[in-house]
Amino acid sequence: MNTEMEIKKAANILANAKRTVASCGAGISAESGIATFRDPGGVWEKLNPAEVGTAGGLISTLTRNPHKLIPFFIELLETFQKAEPNPAHLALGELERMGILQTVVTQNIDNLHIEAGSRSVIEVHGNGFRTRCISCGGTERLERKRIIKDTLKKVRKMQEFTIEAIASLLPPCRNCLSPTRPDVVMFGETVKDIPEAFEAARRCDVLLAIGTSGTVYPAAYLPFQAKETGAKVIVVNPNENAFSEVSDVYIPMKAGAAMGEIIKYIRKLTAL
Numbered sequence: 722m723n724t725e726m727e728i729k730k731a732a733n734i735l736a737n738a739k740r741t742v743a744s745c746g747a748g749i750s751a752e753s754g755i756a757t758f759r760d761p762g763g764v765w766e767k768l769n770p771a772e773v774g775t776a777g778g779l780i781s782t783l784t785r786n787p788h789k790l791i792p793f794f795i796e797l798l799e800t801f802q803k804a805e806p807n808p809a810h811l812a813l814g815e816l817e818r819m820g821i822l823q824t825v826v827t828q829n830i831d832n833l834h835i836e837a838g839s840r841s842v843i844e845v846h847g848n849g850f851r852t853r854c855i856s857c858g859g860t861e862r863l864e865r866k867r868i869i870k871d872t873l874k875k876v877r878k879m880q881e882f883t884i885e886a887i888a889s890l891l892p893p894c895r896n897c898l899s900p901t902r903p904d905v906v907m908f909g910e911t912v913k914d915i916p917e918a919f920e921a922a923r924r925c926d927v928l929l930a931i932g933t934s935g936t937v938y939p940a941a942y943l944p945f946q947a948k949e950t951g952a953k954v955i956v957v958n959p960n961e962n963a964f965s966e967v968s969d970v971y972i973p974m975k976a977g978a979a980m981g982e983i984i985k986y987i988r989k990l991t992a993l
């Protein structure tokens with residue numbers, strides 16, 4: 722299949738869509754420098770998810786192995802500090818402003834969709850730049866670059882990584898002054914807002930799957946759900962993925978390049 726033709730086909734479908742839902746995976750943030758956790762070079766090649774990916778594992782690694790965690794944490798923070806929304810994030814923000822896109826469902830916790838102008842975002846794995854109170858559950862958004870800068874300053878000075886030291890990195894709850902944690906879903910915790918994500922997929926007329934391989938729940942099911950209720954499915958992914966059965970359009974490209982091209986065609990079509 723000719724990729725250029727597929728891009729034009731995607732632009733045509735989107736230009737005529739009323740309710741598009743974008744389902745985004747790690748592939749969309751990879752181009753912002755955030756390595757996908759599961760891929761070669763990703764975080765899970767350096768660390769065992771059982772050691773830091775669960776709340777219990779994290780606490781036990783912290784107390785037993787602080788030397789292992791501090792460099793990892795600094796590297797992670799620096800990666801998120803450098804990240805900026807890329808053309809794919811910006812294209813989704815623009816599609817929403819054009820009235821074509823209704824909702825972004827994302828697995829990413831990096832806040833880049835919101836920074837790119839998307840307003841309706843379902844973050845199924847939470848947001849690393851939002852705190853959640855461990856007592857009252859209240860949440861609060863943090864300013865990404867500022868909190869990273871402050872945190873890096875504190876972490877670089879740390880000799881050991883105690884639970885108290887970690888707790889001091891995040892501001893306390895505004896309501897009840899209890900400690901807070903990042904509002905992200907760790908291994909073994911329940912994924913967020915799943916009914917909302919499925920409802921969005923059921924009601925859309927186009928589902929745009931970007932940078933998701935189809936192995937992580939719920940992203941793996943959303944294109945199938947959308948297809949079942951009659952939506953068209955557009956898949957953007959340079960790698961093999963599990964959606965070939967349901968995709969009406971398949972663009973084997975990286976997210977930024979593909980979405981940049983698609984939005985150019987849509988601008989032309991909607992300007993006519």
Ligand SMILES: [Zn+2]
Pocket residue numbers: 854855856857858859894895896897898899
């Ligand atoms: Zn609270």
